[in-house]
Amino acid sequence: MKNILIIGCGLIGSSVLRAIHFRKLSKNIFIYEKSKKNILIIKKLKIGCQVINKFKNININFDLVIFCTPMSQYSKNILKINKFITNKTIVTDVGSTKELSSKKFKKHLKKNITWIPSHPVAGSEVSGAKHGNKDLFKNRWCVLIKEKNIKKKHLSILKLFWKKLGAKVVMMNPKEHDFIFSITSHLPHLIAYNLVKTATDFEKEKKYNLIKYSAGGLRDFSRIAASNEIMWRDIFFSNQKNIIFAINLFIKNLNLFKNDIKLKNNNKIIRKLINTKKVRKKIIQLKQDINKPDFGRF
């Protein structure tokens, strides 16, 4: 490609930037980023990308525009770029939910622009350009959403782009995507936040010093619960319906389990515990984790 524009250069955006630069996938890379801290870090990388401060008097034909800001900033930024994109431009994003953000793009993006949402399933509890990594997408899933009337050629270009970044591309519809990730990602994060909150509620109420004994389990949840609050607020709000459904199903299971404990229902508990172990094996087989025990990090 000749010109790629990355809007938002935090953890994901700056990783895309590094990956494009390292793999020489574009002649020019432009970034639009508000945070001075992130810009400073990117400048130090000496990648030679151009920082756009304002969308004014720009005369560039962008081949690809990638939205990497929190999803709540999509609408205002779509309106900013409308003037500078053509029907040759492919527009995508990296957001973690797809139904609502697709609606935003459909509403605000000017007509005849190719819009193909992406979701690279990569990240961490940290955020910001300083944690970016050129190999962040290597061997990770990247879900592409097949919107209606998308030209095969454009889809192929975007697929190839993510493959070159090392990702394994898979196609989904937005409904299916939001449903799957409400369980595999959104519910786990939400649970982690609430577990940590429950522990601090306890600590306050009972005056016990709990947190210092967190190595036995709480520790791992606290890591997940340290993820970026703006990004996660946006995810929770934009996938509201599926997440509420997931919470309800989870609470139902939790109440059944509580009852099994109350009644000391040996067979049921053992069966449940053994079944989850099988899922763990499957996760390792599917290369979503490695089979190395974790004894904690000190």
Added chain:
Amino acid sequence: MKNILIIGCGLIGSSVLRAIHFRKLSKNIFIYEKSKKNILIIKKLKIGCQVINKFKNININFDLVIFCTPMSQYSKNILKINKFITNKTIVTDVGSTKELSSKKFKKHLKKNITWIPSHPVAGSEVSGAKHGNKDLFKNRWCVLIKEKNIKKKHLSILKLFWKKLGAKVVMMNPKEHDFIFSITSHLPHLIAYNLVKTATDFEKEKKYNLIKYSAGGLRDFSRIAASNEIMWRDIFFSNQKNIIFAINLFIKNLNLFKNDIKLKNNNKIIRKLINTKKVRKKIIQLKQDINKPDFGRF
């Protein structure tokens, strides 16, 4: 010490064994273990410990007896050793709950035996002697329970024993212990099991292939949910009251959070997410984890 007996040589028992041997803390080490697999692994270590097959005709003065079996096997094993211990023997265990197991020891252990429960806060999702490690207790908490009428001298000996294994010893009463760990350890494990169950329920019901996308959060929970089922059944049943209290408090928080999502209550959600981040910082300050982001393991 001259003679130490370890009852049960799985992950924890075999780690105690390795640690004692490596640090030369006892002239003789005896182990009582039913699993042929574990015995084979231990024999291969060439530690020179003696395997006791049956408690018959034993003429050894044990200085220390450490119960490392699942807690549900305590009672029968206490009855087995009663004949072979004297008022010079210190008896301890490594179980994860303390109120109920203390009652078992008080009921079954013969009179005038020093009984001081221990809980080394160490372990992993794996079990069995093959995963044992001489440094498993290094820099970990080891909670000792101060029972009534314990001689200072005996307590000092046991404290020193765990310190020599590298642990940081802390004293608690059984009630306090079971309460604290119901939140920092038992609730997180229980939640992990139920999250994985919820995911598989979903997969079955909706015919979606979820598990392969577990890298976004579910992965980490599945690791915790792969822990030994007998050990965890015993923990859930023996700390019933506190765990049920913890589940109820957690469900209350989860329902409030669900409501915040439903009402898109921006301020409340952001405040909650920021507060949990602070706890994460505290956990790192308290050296319960390191400040290194986790991008997954491939």
